[in-house]
Amino acid sequence: MSPVHSEVELGVLAGHDGSPAAEHALDWAARDAAARHVPLYIVTVVPISGLGHRHRVEVRERAHALVDTASARVRERFAGLVVEGSVREGDAAESLLAAGARCDTMVVGSRGHGGFAGLLLGSVSLRVCAHTTCPVVVLRSETAQDASGVVVGIGGPEDEPAAEFAAERAGLLGGGLRAVHSWALPVTGLAPSLMLPSMFDVDTVTAERTRMVEQVVGPIRRRDPELPVDTVVMNGSAGRDLVCASIDGALLVVAAHPRHGPLPMRLGPTTHAVLHHAHCPVAVVPVN
Template sequence: MSSTYSEVDLGVLVGHDGSPAADRALDWAAQDAVARRVTLYVVTAVPVGGLGHRHRVELRERAHALIDAACARVRARFADSVVEGSVREGDPAESLLEASARADTMVMGSRGHGGFTGLLLGSVSLRVCAHSSCPVVVVHADAAEDASGVVVGIAGPEDGPAAEFAADRARRLGGLRAVHSWALPVTGLAPSLMLPSMFDVDAIAAERGRMLDQVLGAIRLRNPELPVDTVVMNGMAGRDLVCASTDSALVVVSGHRRRGPLPMRMGPTTHAVLHHARCPVAVVPAQ
């Protein structure tokens, strides 16, 4: 039977709504939890507002059956798993965000069209990624299962948490490749006239390479057996990371959140990777 997570510290939390994307997310989360020897919590949310008593009861029963089936799927596939389930009432995104304060990782499907509660619609996934207190992994339903290696996008030293998260998963998923993309400064009314010869491209690339080595230094010392490669390129970070996702098991990006009079929102690189990557994407809150 499903239980409650209201008074426990969570390990890996996975949102589930019965859709194909949610099943893939469930399997990814279970593998991660087993590899790191933490508990997996499977949760769904049922928006019962405005429903009559009979419909609320029926919806709850279906939700509990869904979660019980999901937990049984995990136990059957992963003998060493420790898994619990929970059914929440209310807004799906708010339910997951509330739990993210006590989870070390949250896993979601990219979309849940056709699923039981619509828990994992794209707008919900984006909202959770933008506000979650812990790293969020978004798993696409059509992600390749035989890919290997972890790619992490590094914009600067503040992306250390993303690099640490990527290195931790790379021990299970393969080697680590850190990518830094940079663009030539553009000024004036005719940016197309800006020539690379106006800048010392080699010096810029060397400086950015030193920054990558600084971010990865401690990771290399702690993980001497882990292959760690660095790539510095002149290009657009979102496009370069999407290209890297085609043969990777996971792409990790920092959740650089813009603050101001409007609610927090993610930057263009994170949006591009979440929408177009061909493998699971982890969004790690930046320092």
């Protein structure tokens, strides 16, 4: 394994347990780190509570071998990329969150070896997304190879960090950026088609929401005029609309907002929906 550097440079962390989803996550993380010229940190977590001494030694040895093999494979594919592997012991989600303090992006598989068959999103990935302080990208074992373009969900002006993250990845992945905003009638939740024209002006609301989205993506257009950027504003369910928009995308980006109360859970219904049902990798970007 690579030696620990005295000065830690922010980079990409890949949580790795050898599962198919984790292998895809490692590949995505390596490409992202190489494209941005930042280090890649590969972290494997082993829960050893309740194991006897002999089994603890065996588990640690297997974990180190897994990290060493993964690190060697990445170095072979990406010459010059700084790769550092480490094994941590304890709770998987807590360990990854602690390791994420040295990263600007975390990448995890949607479900590891310990998940239930058929479960699209494991508890570890869900907890990491809920408590992270940096963007987290979640990948499943199956991802379309010909997908292109980045989709970002915009709920309001406060989602600008998610749009900036999406724009940076769109520049690296290619295919442009699409900003999607969905709105529904407050309180009633009814579709505009069910309302009397005198009760609700759909065109006015659509125009207002379109201006809001354009304000968010405006700085991106001005900074990178070569990046194709388009916006979609519609009445509907944000979760459903984003899942549909993810069908041909290479990455779907959503903002995670802090919640009030004793637990800093950041995942609302829209984020839950895309994490469980999106057709492409999902990036959860915490915003204040």
